Amino acid sequence: MRFGIVTFPGSNCDYDAFRAVVDTLGEEAVYLWHKDHDLQGSDVVILPGGFSYGDYLRAGAIARFSPIMREVIAHARRGGPVIGICNGFQIACEAGLLPGALLKNASLKFVSAPVRIRVENSQTRFTSDYDRHQILTIPVAHGDGRYTADDSTLKELEHSGQVVFRYVDSGGDATEAGNPNGSSNNIAGIINREGNVVGLMPHPERALDSLLGSDDGLGFFQSILATVAA
Amino acid sequence: MTAFRVSVHITPRRGILDPQGKAVEGALHSLGFAGVKEVHVGRYIVVETDAETQNAAEAEVKAMCERLLANPVIEDFEIESVAAR
Amino acid sequence: MTAFRVSVHITPRRGILDPQGKAVEGALHSLGFAGVKEVHVGRYIVVETDAETQNAAEAEVKAMCERLLANPVIEDFEIESVAAR
Amino acid sequence: MSVVAARPGDPAITPELVAEHGVTTDEYDRIVAMLGRTPTFTELGIVSALWSEHCSYKHSRNLLKTLPTEAPYVLQGPGENAGVISIGNGLAVAFKIESHNHPSAVEPYQGAATGVGGILRDVFTMGARPIAMLNSLRFGSLDNARVRYLFSGVVKGIGDYGNCVGIPTVAGEIVFDDAYEGNPLVNAMCVGLMHESDLIRAKAEGVGNPIIAVGAKTGRDGIHGASFASEDLSAASDAKRPRVQVGDPFTEKLLLEASLELIKSGHIVAIQDMGAAGLTSSSAEMAERGDVGVTIDVTKVPVRETGMTPYEILLSESQERMLVVAHKGKEAEVHAILAKWDLDSEVIGEVIAEPVYRVTEGSTVVAEFPGSRLVTECPRYTPDAAENPDIVALRALDVGSIPERAEEVDPAWTLLRLLQSPTIASKAWAYGQYDSTVRTNTVIGPGGDAAALRIRGTDKAIAVKTDCNGRYTYLDPRIGGRIAVAEAARNVACTGGRPMAITNCLNFGNPRKPEVFYQLKEAIAGMGEACRALGTPVTGGNVSLYNENPSGAVYPTPVVGMVGLIDSLSHVTRSTFSNPGDTILLMGETRDELGGSEYLASIHGIVGGTPPQCDLAKEKAAIDALHEAITSGAIASAHDCSDGGLAVALAESCIANQPAQMGASIDLDDAYSDMNRAPHRAVLFGETQARFLLSSSAPAVVEAIARKHGVPIHAIGIVLDKDEGFSIRLQDSVLRTSVREMSSAWHDAIPSIMSSPVIAAADVDEPALAEA
Ligand SMILES: Nc1ncnc2c1ncn2[C@@H]1O[C@H](COP(=O)(O)OP(=O)(O)O)[C@@H](O)[C@H]1O
Numbered sequence A: 001m002r003f004g005i006v007t008f009p010g011s012n013c014d015y016d017a018f019r020a021v022v023d024t025l026g027e028e029a030v031y032l033w034h035k036d037h038d039l040q041g042s043d044v045v046i047l048p049g050g051f052s053y054g055d056y057l058r059a060g061a062i063a064r065f066s067p068i069m070r071e072v073i074a075h076a077r078r079g080g081p082v083i084g085i086c087n088g089f090q091i092a093c094e095a096g097l098l099p100g101a102l103l104k105n106a107s108l109k110f111v112s113a114p115v116r117i118r119v120e121n122s123q124t125r126f127t128s129d130y131d132r133h134q135i136l137t138i139p140v141a142h143g144d145g146r147y148t149a150d151d152s153t154l155k156e157l158e159h160s161g162q163v164v165f166r167y168v169d170s171g172g173d174a175t176e177a178g179n180p181n182g183s184s185n186n187i188a189g190i191i192n193r194e195g196n197v198v199g200l201m202p203h204p205e206r207a208l209d210s211l212l213g214s215d216d217g218l219g220f221f222q223s224i225l226a227t228v229a230a
Numbered sequence B, C: 001m002t003a004f005r006v007s008v009h010i011t012p013r014r015g016i017l018d019p020q021g022k023a024v025e026g027a028l029h030s031l032g033f034a035g036v037k038e039v040h041v042g043r044y045i046v047v048e049t050d051a052e053t054q055n056a057a058e059a060e061v062k063a064m065c066e067r068l069l070a071n072p073v074i075e076d077f078e079i080e081s082v083a084a085r
Numbered sequence D: 001m002s003v004v005a006a007r008p009g010d011p012a013i014t015p016e017l018v019a020e021h022g023v024t025t026d027e028y029d030r031i032v033a034m035l036g037r038t039p040t041f042t043e044l045g046i047v048s049a050l051w052s053e054h055c056s057y058k059h060s061r062n063l064l065k066t067l068p069t070e071a072p073y074v075l076q077g078p079g080e081n082a083g084v085i086s087i088g089n090g091l092a093v094a095f096k097i098e099s100h101n102h103p104s105a106v107e108p109y110q111g112a113a114t115g116v117g118g119i120l121r122d123v124f125t126m127g128a129r130p131i132a133m134l135n136s137l138r139f140g141s142l143d144n145a146r147v148r149y150l151f152s153g154v155v156k157g158i159g160d161y162g163n164c165v166g167i168p169t170v171a172g173e174i175v176f177d178d179a180y181e182g183n184p185l186v187n188a189m190c191v192g193l194m195h196e197s198d199l200i201r202a203k204a205e206g207v208g209n210p211i212i213a214v215g216a217k218t219g220r221d222g223i224h225g226a227s228f229a230s231e232d233l234s235a236a237s238d239a240k241r242p243r244v245q246v247g248d249p250f251t252e253k254l255l256l257e258a259s260l261e262l263i264k265s266g267h268i269v270a271i272q273d274m275g276a277a278g279l280t281s282s283s284a285e286m287a288e289r290g291d292v293g294v295t296i297d298v299t300k301v302p303v304r305e306t307g308m309t310p311y312e313i314l315l316s317e318s319q320e321r322m323l324v325v326a327h328k329g330k331e332a333e334v335h336a337i338l339a340k341w342d343l344d345s346e347v348i349g350e351v352i353a354e355p356v357y358r359v360t361e362g363s364t365v366v367a368e369f370p371g372s373r374l375v376t377e378c379p380r381y382t383p384d385a386a387e388n389p390d391i392v393a394l395r396a397l398d399v400g401s402i403p404e405r406a407e408e409v410d411p412a413w414t415l416l417r418l419l420q421s422p423t424i425a426s427k428a429w430a431y432g433q434y435d436s437t438v439r440t441n442t443v444i445g446p447g448g449d450a451a452a453l454r455i456r457g458t459d460k461a462i463a464v465k466t467d468c469n470g471r472y473t474y475l476d477p478r479i480g481g482r483i484a485v486a487e488a489a490r491n492v493a494c495t496g497g498r499p500m501a502i503t504n505c506l507n508f509g510n511p512r513k514p515e516v517f518y519q520l521k522e523a524i525a526g527m528g529e530a531c532r533a534l535g536t537p538v539t540g541g542n543v544s545l546y547n548e549n550p551s552g553a554v555y556p557t558p559v560v561g562m563v564g565l566i567d568s569l570s571h572v573t574r575s576t577f578s579n580p581g582d583t584i585l586l587m588g589e590t591r592d593e594l595g596g597s598e599y600l601a602s603i604h605g606i607v608g609g610t611p612p613q614c615d616l617a618k619e620k621a622a623i624d625a626l627h628e629a630i631t632s633g634a635i636a637s638a639h640d641c642s643d644g645g646l647a648v649a650l651a652e653s654c655i656a657n658q659p660a661q662m663g664a665s666i667d668l669d670d671a672y673s674d675m676n677r678a679p680h681r682a683v684l685f686g687e688t689q690a691r692f693l694l695s696s697s698a699p700a701v702v703e704a705i706a707r708k709h710g711v712p713i714h715a716i717g718i719v720l721d722k723d724e725g726f727s728i729r730l731q732d733s734v735l736r737t738s739v740r741e742m743s744s745a746w747h748d749a750i751p752s753i754m755s756s757p758v759i760a761a762a763d764v765d766e767p768a769l770a771e772a
């Protein structure tokens, strides 16, 4: 399977995503340059973390107009899988691939820490390898991760199982104490209605090796291998 | 073509938590500004642009706001002034 | 005491690097807004405060800017409007 | 030589103007002698920047020469943008530390951010990809609202910049002490990884090769930042506010990628950051290193503002700019690489055969200096050195006679107090704002003794840490210099590393004061001794003098940044207890050494006494013993005993790993035979050096190894479950508390102080603040 990883100016987790695909999954990865118009035959597109365009104006706001995004959006509209991690999630929201928006953390501080998230829906292409309500420890590192959407959108997300991951505390509950950024309903990750575009603030690509603290992100990538036919 | 200077206010939508406003409000209180009731923090963007007429400049900047400068999910925008330079 | 609504613009000082303005300018150009000459991005702060008079409200907010809201090293501020509510 | 005439519109050279440039009359005479004429305004600006303390090291150069700089694995010692050591497998590590104290005192956020930016550039211009950032910070007391403003601004500035560029910030240290009030210290260190074959030096070579300005455009910001960093901080500094620069980490990230691509391309000869004193120092230094002439036309330099004079263009410290010497004929290729990254590049000059440093404005020569004399003729000073008698008296204080406070009847009270002291307490409030996991190599991040970063493609890791105890250095600069090195080495050793080499940042007061020069001289001597004894040469560093405010100099603070090599990932060791039932061991001898301790400072408000001895042979033996024990696989955890002594080290090993805390039951009676009859408080809170706190499931193996190295060792207790409590028994007294109590003292101290308001302005009426 071929993963295309977009490099926007200011992306900085493109390398980590690349290593995750190549070293951990043993699959093929290509970098997709933001000025290009070619997905190079990618089966899955990753919008990686970082600070595209310095996060100036709003995180993800400028990146979504990059030339490559036209192709990424078309790929998503065709049902192709797209993963937005951290800045990639912000870009996906700005681009309208996912509903809602990500605001400055409620603490007004950048937050870098391993957090606990609960798998809310294990029936998606990105989570099938997990059990429902499985609790994962995965690092976050962001300044703008407070997920927000209007009430009806939130209701619909909840209703249709589009909330994929939720922040939880050490007891496994979605409390304020477990919420690192003030996200509505403790939302850490969502999926679109069609089930092919996922966005999440935590970094599964940083949780693939217990040497580095956690390998709970493996299931995320393994789900994709199992469910996305190349 | 005339050069115009258009300024825009972009503010968090009503109902959306504004922790920055709250933080500034708290800080002002602790500095002794006891009369402060509420604070809101938004963005102020000044665009210098060429256009045929003032109306055209305004329409142009409105389009910029809709496409890029403001995110309608979370923000409102308002064109504050348009002046020929 | 009357309630006043004072709005303030805080902008990068002239000559100080404004990377945000530059980034937005570049993005607007690539979106086809060819007339754009320059963009500056600053903050827009609205303070609701009680004061005896309009002048007092304005003086109060000026002090807030000097002490907290603006960073005099790199920013200028301007009180944009003061209105009784 | 060309004819150089005064440029119309430039001010006349008067004694006042010379003085305003911080150039002494002797130095001015030297300039006139070198040129054989009066300098132009532009030339005066150039010399004043290059001969500023910050760029020229005129008060420290002679002392720095005494430091050891060699080892078989040192590929690049002092004199380049960063030092470089080989770590085997064809790989090398580049690293360097730098101060941004003065800019951070005036504008904490931008000051700290641009400090990070500068040190990043020093590392990637060697051809290395930055893989880790560290920082060493000193502030006044957090009880002061202005200090909280400085602290939060500096932390945010460091975080925002490093996070945006995508380099993990993995280690550092933060100390709070009134001595730094008004003059915080902000030292940033960067570590990079490269293939040895990619090493490139900032040496201009090849007559006819083009000199290219790269990156951000030049503005009027930061003009004279270098001389600003060479003056005392005073009310007058406020008037110099526009000298502070604004950083753009986004452009830095592009510059980083473009520079590494340029270096790989083989199209360039040399590359250097335009740091302090901007274009002037980068071009003059590159020419001097290559022993060539250069000519630069300021009208070719891409500028951000109109009407900039040659003086302004040469001295601007606009950030995120580089100077490149390319191979002739490769200009187009160089431009193409920069254009790919949306960066400007412009040929602004050329390497010439004629031995001159020449600046033109179009075809008019506005400055010209013979050969590299601009760099080589810089004066060097070795002023008088004399210890301040007040410090002699402080050191003589008999700290044993200081009566205990009533509360100290319960040593648990004292321990909890110390755990809450901001200097000892958890720094997660700060490093939680730093992305420490990006690039996915961080095996041990902030919060450990040293950070450990795996080296992909090998089974190795590197361990990195900064350290310094300014209070010790204040009381005895030679000891302080030694301990800074020894403590960094111990931290590296605890993590499983062999200490390899250091970089250092010397933060001192005004060197023209004999007492300050004495401190500088002694601290460098102590550092050198320790580096020789521990086999860790100095590969570079930075000197920041004039760290003073109206109430005097800061503590002399020679910060050491150490890099060590961990031979196998299986040797990476943490500082926290992990297995109930493991034996806890104390390696090293304990003496009655409370002088200069955190205990005296935070419990009694006293800074005095003789700081702990630093016996370098014992340090070396303990480090070697620990290394062997770790390599043998017998060590479960290793933690260095430093601030707060043994009791604090024990507490930290129980509580630092929040998701998996442990208790401990300690009995010191057996070990006490080896403790030189030290009073109980010195046993618990004294800061004797060369000690490690270990846990092991195979204590006999560890003991045998220690004995072999001649290092005292005692089993002192066992690791318990978190709920089983924490106790230290020593003869008739018992310190008993709960893990929860220790944990909340240590984890909550800084967050709770920082929830108090932060105030930007020290005083509303301060004119400079009101002027905006
Ligand atoms: N304390 C020190 N110990 C050893 N070398 C030092 C020290 N301070 C500075 N140096 C070396 O002097 C050279 C000049 O340093 P510096 O001026 O800080 O570089 P930059 O031009 O990047 O600012 C560097 O090679 C640096 O490593």
Ligand SMILES: [Mg+2]
Pocket: D081, D122, D273, D275
């Ligand atoms: Mg340098």
